[in-house]
Amino acid sequence: MTEPILAAVDAGYAYRGGAAALSGVSLAVSPGRNVALVGESGAGKTTLLRLFLGLARPTSGAIHFDGAPLHRQRMRQYRRAVQAVFQDPYSSLDPRHRIGRIVAEPLRGLGLGADPARVTAALDAVGLPADTAGRYPHEFSGGQRQRIAIARAVVGNPRLLLADEPVSALDLTTRVRIVDLLASLCAERDLTILLVSHDLGVVAELCAETAVLERGRLVEQGPTSEVLGAPSHPYTRRLLASVPRLPA
Amino acid sequence: MSLLSVDGLAVRDRAGTALVENVSFEVAAGDRAGLIGESGSGKSLTALAVLGLLPPGLTATGSVRLDGADMIRAPRGHGTAATVVFQEPLTALDPLMTAGRQIAGPLRRLRGLRGAALREAVRSALGEVRLTDTDRIARSYPHQLSGGQRQRVAIAMAVACRPRLLIADEPTTALDVTVQAEILDLLDRIVTTHGTALLFITHDLPVAARVIRHTHVLRHGRVVESGPITSLIAAPEHPYTRTLVDSARRFDAALERTGRA
Numbered sequence: 014m015t016e017p018i019l020a021a022v023d024a025g026y027a028y029r030g031g032a033a034a035l036s037g038v039s040l041a042v043s044p045g046r047n048v049a050l051v052g053e054s055g056a057g058k059t060t061l062l063r064l065f066l067g068l069a070r071p072t073s074g075a076i077h078f079d080g081a082p083l084h085r086q087r088m089r090q091y092r093r094a095v096q097a098v099f100q101d102p103y104s105s106l107d108p109r110h111r112i113g114r115i116v117a118e119p120l121r122g123l124g125l126g127a128d129p130a131r132v133t134a135a136l137d138a139v140g141l142p143a144d145t146a147g148r149y150p151h152e153f154s155g156g157q158r159q160r161i162a163i164a165r166a167v168v169g170n171p172r173l174l175l176a177d178e179p180v181s182a183l184d185l186t187t188r189v190r191i192v193d194l195l196a197s198l199c200a201e202r203d204l205t206i207l208l209v210s211h212d213l214g215v216v217a218e219l220c221a222e223t224a225v226l227e228r229g230r231l232v233e234q235g236p237t238s239e240v241l242g243a244p245s246h247p248y249t250r251r252l253l254a255s256v257p258r259l260p261a
Numbered sequence: 262m263s264l265l266s267v268d269g270l271a272v273r274d275r276a277g278t279a280l281v282e283n284v285s286f287e288v289a290a291g292d293r294a295g296l297i298g299e300s301g302s303g304k305s306l307t308a309l310a311v312l313g314l315l316p317p318g319l320t321a322t323g324s325v326r327l328d329g330a331d332m333i334r335a336p337r338g339h340g341t342a343a344t345v346v347f348q349e350p351l352t353a354l355d356p357l358m359t360a361g362r363q364i365a366g367p368l369r370r371l372r373g374l375r376g377a378a379l380r381e382a383v384r385s386a387l388g389e390v391r392l393t394d395t396d397r398i399a400r401s402y403p404h405q406l407s408g409g410q411r412q413r414v415a416i417a418m419a420v421a422c423r424p425r426l427l428i429a430d431e432p433t434t435a436l437d438v439t440v441q442a443e444i445l446d447l448l449d450r451i452v453t454t455h456g457t458a459l460l461f462i463t464h465d466l467p468v469a470a471r472v473i474r475h476t477h478v479l480r481h482g483r484v485v486e487s488g489p490i491t492s493l494i495a496a497p498e499h500p501y502t503r504t505l506v507d508s509a510r511r512f513d514a515a516l517e518r519t520g521r522a
Contacts, residue, residue, distance in 0.1 A: 053437035054408065155300065189507075189511050211438055215515075237519055256516065259510060
């Protein structure tokens, strides 16, 4: 089996003076196998994502990047390999900057040079015309802004995309288009996604693996077809039973 | 006569641009109707116009009759005819007031309750939305409650005075999926128990299918298709409705496949 890009190894986290937000979480993301992290508010999804992003360090256990603990010295390598997209396309783009500058930001940060050709290619990859670069965030709809956020994430050709509820703020028809876009980026760019989502339909569409987080612990993980197809944990069953379905 | 009758409703901004145009529909007493549409479809503006609550700068024309009152020409308080539950209970509730006092407000004003009778009515309103530990909840400020509890408080406030029409504008969009299921069950039970009419506004077709019967699909401020929601889903006529149904089917089918794999 190929080595995971990113893995939590028996990771735990407690906020200062608080109870454990995460305990004993082991979860690996291997190239080519999109992983969904499913759970509800307060389950610890955001905390785990913060550990994966290197924004906080586990209070027990470790986060491994390419097989070795994620140190400060390896952050540059890490940033080249791992990028993020967040839920709210309204707050994640700086309103004062043109799209070209926003999308080029990771390139500058990584010392790759803000090559306009790479920005154009990234915009093209998410289905936006080149002249988008000269405009401002407020000129775009929610779905277009999320495309811009994705263009910024993929501009440096990362191997892993951490996507935190990337479609839950979007309309259903827009959601379909963004999910299609993410699937095509995975196929064309050797990109793997760790998707944090509470939308099990999106999870089933996009991810081969699913891990279910409840109150800071992983209660179930494995191939999505097994976890969602034949859930063994009561919490997973309750999640599935709550999904509103279309009448047949 | 219908409880709510909207005829040729238009909402315009200061520049005269029509944000809602020629919208007509009716909600009979005890009925469950839906307005389905995506961002910018005009569904929430329609709801605000029905309540006479359009923000300054927007004007409504056409006719909105709510329980006999003309909501466009004489938009006085909608009193007990209609109340509303919004998407985000954190912004709908007053952050500086306990849940109990907020629920007590309309009970005091509209039903004239005071003292022990008022406290008892607040407790029973909280019980009705299945909040246990009612005394603690009544003393809590909105930030001390979870999202689901806040939405239950907002619903308690909306139904405490037994409105004839409850308008629910994306009431579950901000909630977790298990909480959403509970809130939909709750709305279902409340409107059934009291024969309250429901106008349910959402972009989410599967959620709509769970609670409403007759629905209107809005796009760019106009109704593009109306009918029973089951037939709309089974055989959408307008291309836009079809896109909505297809989108919902995509994720539904993906879940279905994992179930069979």
